[in-house]
Amino acid sequence: xKEHGKFAPLFFVGPHIILFIVFILIPSIYGIYASFTNWxxxxxxxxxxxxxxxxxxxxxxxxxxxxxxxxxxxTLIFVGLSVPLMIVIPLMIAVAxxxxxxxxxxxxxxxxxxxxxxxxxxxxxxxxxxxxxxxGVVNNMFGSEQVWTATxxxxxITIIIITVWAGIGGNMxxxxxxxxxxxxxxxxxxxxxxxxxxxxxxNVTLPSIKFPLIYTMVxxxxxxxxxxxxxxxxxxxxxxxxxxxxxxxxxxxxxxHGESIAGVASAMAVMLGLVLLVIxxxxxxxxxxxxxx
Amino acid sequence: MFEKIKVSKYLAYLFLIIVSAIWAIPxxxxxxxxxxxxxxxxxxxxxxxxxxxxxxxxxxILENTSTAPIMQWLWNSIFIAxxxxxxxxxxxxxxxxxxxxxxFKGRDLLFFTLLGISFFPNVVNLIPSYKIIxxxxxxxTPWAMIVPGLAGMxxxxxxxxxxxxxxxxxxxxxxxxxxxxxKIFSRIILPLIRPVLIVCGLFSFTGSWNxxxxxxxxxxxxxxxxxxxxxxxxxxxxxxxxxxxxxxxxAILAIIPTLLLFFFAQKYFVSAINLNSGIKG
Numbered sequence: 001x002k003e004h005g006k007f008a009p010l011f012f013v014g015p016h017i018i019l020f021i022v023f024i025l026i027p028s029i030y031g032i033y034a035s036f037t038n039w040x041x042x043x044x045x046x047x048x049x050x051x052x053x054x055x056x057x058x059x060x061x062x063x064x065x066x067x068x069x070x071x072x073x074x075t076l077i078f079v080g081l082s083v084p085l086m087i088v089i090p091l092m093i094a095v096a097x098x099x100x101x102x103x104x105x106x107x108x109x110x111x112x113x114x115x116x117x118x119x120x121x122x123x124x125x126x127x128x129x130x131x132x133x134x135x136g137v138v139n140n141m142f143g144s145e146q147v148w149t150a151t152x153x154x155x156x157i158t159i160i161i162i163t164v165w166a167g168i169g170g171n172m173x174x175x176x177x178x179x180x181x182x183x184x185x186x187x188x189x190x191x192x193x194x195x196x197x198x199x200x201x202x203n204v205t206l207p208s209i210k211f212p213l214i215y216t217m218v219x220x221x222x223x224x225x226x227x228x229x230x231x232x233x234x235x236x237x238x239x240x241x242x243x244x245x246x247x248x249x250x251x252x253x254x255x256x257h258g259e260s261i262a263g264v265a266s267a268m269a270v271m272l273g274l275v276l277l278v279i280x281x282x283x284x285x286x287x288x289x290x291x292x293x
Numbered sequence: 294m295f296e297k298i299k300v301s302k303y304l305a306y307l308f309l310i311i312v313s314a315i316w317a318i319p320x321x322x323x324x325x326x327x328x329x330x331x332x333x334x335x336x337x338x339x340x341x342x343x344x345x346x347x348x349x350x351x352x353x354i355l356e357n358t359s360t361a362p363i364m365q366w367l368w369n370s371i372f373i374a375x376x377x378x379x380x381x382x383x384x385x386x387x388x389x390x391x392x393x394x395x396x397f398k399g400r401d402l403l404f405f406t407l408l409g410i411s412f413f414p415n416v417v418n419l420i421p422s423y424k425i426i427x428x429x430x431x432x433x434t435p436w437a438m439i440v441p442g443l444a445g446m447x448x449x450x451x452x453x454x455x456x457x458x459x460x461x462x463x464x465x466x467x468x469x470x471x472x473x474x475x476k477i478f479s480r481i482i483l484p485l486i487r488p489v490l491i492v493c494g495l496f497s498f499t500g501s502w503n504x505x506x507x508x509x510x511x512x513x514x515x516x517x518x519x520x521x522x523x524x525x526x527x528x529x530x531x532x533x534x535x536x537x538x539x540x541x542x543x544a545i546l547a548i549i550p551t552l553l554l555f556f557f558a559q560k561y562f563v564s565a566i567n568l569n570s571g572i573k574g
Contacts, residue, residue, distance in 0.1 A: 008474050009400075012391030016384055016449065020407055023444040027418030027425060028410070034421065041424060093312060096305040110559070111313040114320070117551040119503040121524035122544040126323040128528075129537060165316060173562075197301050226416060229505040233525065247416070247506070254420045255510055262420050273414030 035266035040259055052267035064253075064264050068271070071246030075272070078231075078245060079224040079279075081156065082163050086220045087213070090168040094175035095201065109172070116169035120162075124233035127162045131234075155235045155243050163230050167223075171216045178209035214287045218280050225276045246272050320548070327351070327542035334537050350538030354546070361530045363543050365516055366523040369435065371550065373519055374501040377439045381497040382490050384443050389452030389486070390478050394464055404453070411446040423510055437511040438501065438519065448493040455489040456482065491561050495554070502551055520547045 035052055037045035056068040093112060097105045115123065131138055131148035139146060148154045186204045195203065206213075228247040231237055237244030246268060253265035326334065327350055329343040337344065354363055392404045422441060423432075431437040459482065467477050505521050512518035515526065524547060531540045555562060 009391055009395045009397040012387050012395060012474070012478075013403075016388040016444070017407075019384070019440070019444040020411075020446075022425065023422065023441040024411060024415075024418065027421035028413055028415075030421035030424075031417040031419070041420070089312075092308065096309050099302060099305040101302045102305050102309070108309045108313050111317050113562070114552065114555065115316055117499055117503075117555050118320070118548050119521045119524070119551075120505050121521045122547040123319075125524060125527065125540055125544040126319050129326065129541065130319060130322065165319070222414070225414075226506070233528070250416070250419070251506070251510065255423070266417075266420055269416045269419060273417045276414045276416075 031266050032270055034263055035270045037263045039263040039266065041254065041262045042260070045263065048263070052264050053271075056264065056267055056271070064261075064268075067249045067253075068246070068268055070241055071244060071249040071268070072272070072275070074231075074243055075225060075227065075245045075247070077156065078159070078163075078227050079221060081160050082167075082224050082227075083217070083221050085160065085164050086167055086171060086224075087217055089164060090172035091175050093168070093172050094179055095205065097172075097176055098179045109176075112172060113169035115166045118166060120166060120229040121233060123162055123166050124230065127158065127165075128234060131158050149235045150239045152239060152242055155239060158234050159230045159243060162234060163227075167220075171220065174212050174216055175209060178212035179205060182208040210287070214284060217283055217287065221279060221283060222276060225272060225279075323541045323545055327538055327545050329538055331535070331537060347538075350536075350542045351546075353536075354539050354542050357530075357539075360515070361523065361527055361543065362516060363520065363523065363546055366518060366520040367546065367550070369517065370502055370519040370521070370547075373435045373438045374498045376435065377442060377501045378494045378498045380439065380443055381448060382494050385448045385452045385493060386483060386486065386490060387478065388449050389456055390474075390482055392449065393453045393456040394461075394477070394482065395474065408446050408450060419506075419510075426511055432511055433514040433517045435517075438504065438508060441507075442497070442501065448497070451493060452486060452489055455486055459485055488561075491558070495558055495561055498554065499551055 034045055036047060036049060038048050038051075039045035055062050056064050059065050093108075096102065097108060128149070133139060133147045138148065146154055148158050182205060186208070187200055190200050190204050226247060227245050228251070231243045231245050232248060235243045237248055250265045250268050250272070253261040253268070325341070325343060328346045328348065329340075330345065330347050330349070333344055354361070357363075358365070392400060426432055426437045426441070429436070431440070463481050464477050467481055472480070502519075503521060504519075505525075508519050508522040509525060512522050515523070524543065527540060527543055531537075531543075
């Protein structure tokens with residue numbers, strides 16, 4: 001029997017390790033390091049200690065401070081509005097699709113899944129027109145004069161609508177698979193106990209799909225924190241920067257046409273990453289605890 | 294009892310029909326509008342069907358090869374997404390083999406360390422990643438979008454998990470016959486992991502095709518960018534809704550390739566997630 005040579009494993013896992021080091025490990029470490037410097041993407045960064053963090057967190061005279069808090073606030077608003085809908089709506093659809101007497105399920109599923117394959121920029125072009133003041137569908141249908149993308153709260157509503165429209169297909173399929181895997185005996189014994197459809201959902205379906213729920217909730221939240229395309233294309237951050245999310249400020253500071261302020265942008269990115277990590281951990285903890293007790 | 298099921302059935306239908314309609318109408322609206330003339334859209338407002346079907350919008354889109362070269366963008370996207378997908382499949386299959394079928398010291402520790410690091414929020418590595426692409430001379434080249442995504446751990450995790458379901462006896466009996474790792478990999482394992490590779494490939498393709506933030510950062514050259522980044526420019530090029538038909542036509546052209554892929558590979562898209570949730574659940 002021939003064992004593999006000493007260097008054979010290196011051949012199989014080595015190439016990916018190099019990719020991992022170059023495109024994940026080094027940039028992650030450098031991203032944290034840069035947040036303590038005055039890096040401008042071009043020159044060599046100079047260590048400034050906690051200055052960037054002091055500026056964005058405590059110096060209320062600085063524009064970076066107001067950008068950071070406005071961006072973080074808007075990102076959290078987006079997460080708070082979009083994530084519950086991105087969980088509840090696909091769950092309702094999955095339950096309806098798994099109803100034993102409903103037919104044409106693959107047609108419904110396809111129609112709902114397709115927007116997920118539409119790139120967000122194409123979707124934004126179409127939806128912008130739908131919400132357009134003079135030419136759009138919405139105002140024509142409802143006879144309203146609303147300038148949707150330039151007035152609050154409508155600007156947020158348009159952003160949330162396009163996000164939910166484009167984003168629920170994946171979660172829907174995960175929930176369908178989960179509900180499909182629930183043993184039919186559980187439902188039958190619940191029925192014998194006289195449980196109606198609502199109690200069956202709460203007592204049988206929900207506890208049985210605990211893992212898919214945790215998984216989708218954590219993943220959807222992580223995605224929502226990185227929101228960028230929808231506000232950029234639908235409202236361009238307006239009106240009066242009320243939908244400018246943190247990712248838009250980070251990109252502007254680091255990559256705009258003037259001199260790059262990558263150090264401050266990195267500090268903002270690290271803060272965003274930290275908030276995301278903490279929230280994911282809390283979500284995981286609460287969901288896991290609730291589901292086991 | 295019987296009545297109850299009936300009511301819930303109609304409720305389910307009603308809900309599904311409303312949702313599907315809301316989900317389908319924007320795409321249909323985009324398609325219909327792309328065949329209407331600007332004057333018609335402005336004068337008649339919203340209509341279910343055009344008064345006159347015209348194809349001029351598409352002719353104009355295709356003739357504009359300077360400020361909005363959409364065919365070039367589509368080609369760039371196709372090249373990037375295809376190359377990325379092929380390389381993903383190669384990398385995840387050989388790496389997955391290494392982490393599940395080979396024995397070496399610290400193998401699982403290494404794997405889970407890399408997996409743990411990859412959970413780190415990737416917003417932090419965005420700016421340095423750009424710098425690395427810049428140092429490599431890849432700004433405004435397809436490689437900026439093809440290569441960095443190959444470092445991800447998610448697909449390797451799936452492949453490794455899938456390979457664990459393949460009995461080790463297969464490898465061992467082949468090894469007794471004198472087969473090398475390379476032979477075991479290519480002749481035995483590779484054919485067996487086809488389903489998971491197809492799934493990962495499809496998601497890599499659509500993920501790459503629809504990526505937005507990264508291409509907006511790494512492409513400044515109009516002729517080099519993929520279609521998602523290009524569409525951002527269109528808001529200015531056909532700006533302020535002076536050329537609505539062209540705007541909608543471009544959006545529709547950008548959608549077609551992934552839609553075609555979906556219709557040809559629909560069963561894999563759905564089985565895909567079964568596999569995914571099967572592991573998580």
